[in-house]
Amino acid sequence: MSRPHIATASELSTLRDLEFVARTTVEGLRHGLHRSPFHGYSAEFSQYRHYRPGDDLRHVDWKLFARTDRFYTRQFRETTNLHALFVVDVSRSMDYGDKFALARRITAVLGTLILDQGDGVGLLAVGDGVRYLPARSGHRHLSAFLRELAFLDASGTAPLSTALARTLGLIKRRGLVIVVSDFYDADALGTMRRLARAGQEVVVIHTLSDDELELPAAGAAEFVDAETGRSVVVQAEAAAAGYESRVKSWLQDLQTAVRREGLDYLRVTTGEDLERALRRFVVSRAEGTTA
Amino acid sequence: MSIAFQQPGVWWAAAVIGLPIAIHLLSRARRSPIRFPTVRFLEPTRLSAVRRSRIQDWPLLVLRVAIFLLAVAALAGPIIVTPLREAAWRARVARAVVLEDRTAAPDDELRSAAAGAVFARTRLRDAVADAVRWLEQQSPTMRELVVMSAFRRGSTDAADFAAVPAQIGVRLIRTGEGSAVRTREISRLTWRDGRPVRTLEQLVLTPTSTEVRELNAEPLDEPPIRIVATPAEQPAADAALRAVLHRGLRLPPAGLLDRIEVDWPGSVDRLAEVLEARLAASRDSWEPETLTDDELAAIAREPAPEGRLVPVDTGDRQMAWALVVALLIAEGFLRRGAAWT
Numbered sequence: 319m320s321r322p323h324i325a326t327a328s329e330l331s332t333l334r335d336l337e338f339v340a341r342t343t344v345e346g347l348r349h350g351l352h353r354s355p356f357h358g359y360s361a362e363f364s365q366y367r368h369y370r371p372g373d374d375l376r377h378v379d380w381k382l383f384a385r386t387d388r389f390y391t392r393q394f395r396e397t398t399n400l401h402a403l404f405v406v407d408v409s410r411s412m413d414y415g416d417k418f419a420l421a422r423r424i425t426a427v428l429g430t431l432i433l434d435q436g437d438g439v440g441l442l443a444v445g446d447g448v449r450y451l452p453a454r455s456g457h458r459h460l461s462a463f464l465r466e467l468a469f470l471d472a473s474g475t476a477p478l479s480t481a482l483a484r485t486l487g488l489i490k491r492r493g494l495v496i497v498v499s500d501f502y503d504a505d506a507l508g509t510m511r512r513l514a515r516a517g518q519e520v521v522v523i524h525t526l527s528d529d530e531l532e533l534p535a536a537g538a539a540e541f542v543d544a545e546t547g548r549s550v551v552v553q554a555e556a557a558a559a560g561y562e563s564r565v566k567s568w569l570q571d572l573q574t575a576v577r578r579e580g581l582d583y584l585r586v587t588t589g590e591d592l593e594r595a596l597r598r599f600v601v602s603r604a605e606g607t608t609a
Numbered sequence: 610m611s612i613a614f615q616q617p618g619v620w621w622a623a624a625v626i627g628l629p630i631a632i633h634l635l636s637r638a639r640r641s642p643i644r645f646p647t648v649r650f651l652e653p654t655r656l657s658a659v660r661r662s663r664i665q666d667w668p669l670l671v672l673r674v675a676i677f678l679l680a681v682a683a684l685a686g687p688i689i690v691t692p693l694r695e696a697a698w699r700a701r702v703a704r705a706v707v708l709e710d711r712t713a714a715p716d717d718e719l720r721s722a723a724a725g726a727v728f729a730r731t732r733l734r735d736a737v738a739d740a741v742r743w744l745e746q747q748s749p750t751m752r753e754l755v756v757m758s759a760f761r762r763g764s765t766d767a768a769d770f771a772a773v774p775a776q777i778g779v780r781l782i783r784t785g786e787g788s789a790v791r792t793r794e795i796s797r798l799t800w801r802d803g804r805p806v807r808t809l810e811q812l813v814l815t816p817t818s819t820e821v822r823e824l825n826a827e828p829l830d831e832p833p834i835r836i837v838a839t840p841a842e843q844p845a846a847d848a849a850l851r852a853v854l855h856r857g858l859r860l861p862p863a864g865l866l867d868r869i870e871v872d873w874p875g876s877v878d879r880l881a882e883v884l885e886a887r888l889a890a891s892r893d894s895w896e897p898e899t900l901t902d903d904e905l906a907a908i909a910r911e912p913a914p915e916g917r918l919v920p921v922d923t924g925d926r927q928m929a930w931a932l933v934v935a936l937l938i939a940e941g942f943l944r945r946g947a948a949w950t
């Protein structure tokens with residue numbers, strides 16, 4: 319079976335100069351870029367606190383004592399590595415034009431970036447069956463990750479919320495969950511909320527085809543729902559305005575709801591410059607983290 | 610029961626015109642549905658025009674197809690062939706009547722028998738030729754040529770009917786006095802260049818003139834007339850015969866009368882009278898004034914039925930158009946009903 323093309327090597331390394339960092343604290347096993355929930359005396363300075371008896375005298379800031387005549391102990395933030403799980407929507411609605419290819423490219427590029435910075439990536443897709451690649455780090459894992467990604471096809475009947483519900487059971491540590499979907503499953507937001515409350519940082523990547531924003535047909539046309547099979551006959555010109563207004567309203571509601579939950583949201587359409595969109599998103603996350 | 614068409618080519622024309630239309634409509638109909646991620650944001654457009662992208666109203670479609678086919682059939686001239694009609698068509702005879710003399714009105718029975726196209730020309734044989742041409746243009750059915758004439762010799766003969774196609778029947782009805790215009794051919798014995806010559810002359814007779822044309826001249830070794838005389842009178846008798854022949858003597862056609870023998874009457878004038886009397890006595894047998902019944906019977910024949918049957922439109926075309934109009938009205942009602950559903 320020939321695997322579909324996902325992305326070229328240059329596309330995969332397009333964000334190499336950036337770092338995809340977790341906004342919240344994550345639990346890792348190794349030293350890394352991301353904030354650990356555990357404070358200690360590691361490499362990165364975090365804050366001062368008043369000396370308490372029993373503190374290691376090596377961490378007392380003597381210069382500050384000289385200036386203020388008080389004892390302060392330097393506290394350091396523990397940093398750790400990140401485990402990111404990509405949850406890719408493989409329901410039939412994703413199989414439209416280049417939409418699924420776009421979802422795969424986003425997953426591949428971000429996954430490569432995360433692996434390149436020493437963190438771990440995993441993959442979960444629930445269609446008619448379950449495809450799960452546990453998160454691991456290392457460049458050897460990249461090929462397994464890309465191979466797993468290549469085997470995915472958008473022909474599943476299970477909604478995205480099923481995959482997200484499985485994620486709750488699969489992830490043991492706090493990490494990053496990147497959901498790539500068109501989000502037509504209305505239950506998905508509730509499941510993402512549960513993930514966020516369970517301590518996961520959820521990143522919502524909303525992929526859409528340009529046709530979904532503007533009706534593709536002209537004249538009389540029959541549209542068949544890819545997931546339900548329901549058929550609607552419309553006069554495209556007459557229906558376009560109402561359709562676009564409803565889509566815009568839905569997108570706005572979805573974005574507002576996602577942001578209200580404190581989740582990061584990125585919308586990418588097939589006609590957009592993917593590198594530019596991802597770069598802006600990654601940089602904004604990095605800035606948000608440092609801010 | 611079957612249906613025949615007077616202009617079956619119309620179906621081809623309809624196909625030529627209908628094919629691009631059908632391709633256009635079918636390509637519209639084949640326009641496949643668009644598989645779309647979700648239709649939750651689409652509201653169905655309630656327009657009947659939209660529904661045309663997929664055939665939903667089969668009764669309307671069937672009705673329209675029927676209207677189109679009926680209209681083409683009406684243009685093609687439909688004829689419903691039933692056994693009864695077929696028998697009537699087979700019994701139909703196209704009849705051309707040639708009248709030699711328009712003033713010689715045939716009696717009622719003859720009028721009835723001769724009901725058909727009438728041809729009358731100054732020369733009977735021209736009228737026969739016209740009638741044959743007309744009959745050949747008639748639709749294939751039984752054809753009959755009816756000639757009403759006195760059949761005076763010279764006005765017509767068997768040669769005029771030889772060119773009539775075999776399947777055309779010929780009926781000859783003797784009537785009237787015959788035309789004053791006729792052509793006669795006569796045989797004459799004459800003396801030229803010191804020897805007897807049999808000539809064939811054509812006389813074209815009209816009410817005002819007689820034209821004579823010599824068609825043939827056959828020199829003879831000796832005249833077919835022998836004058837029985839004593840040896841002493843024989844030279845005078847031969848000289849008298851040459852004198853009579855110089856003036857010319859009408860003879861029966863070659864082969865009908867081989868030789869005439871007369872006694873020497875004593876003078877040239879007497880000899881001429883005797884010879885005229887002898888030939889006149891038998892002239893009716895070799896040169897009758899009219900064609901004999903036997904000659905007419907040899908020409909006459911029954912019409913032969915045609916192998917191919919061509920039906921005759923008896924109002925089926927009008928019926929088809931009436932049906933088209935009725936279906937159009939029904940289609941209007943159906944369409945109006947469909948527009949509100």
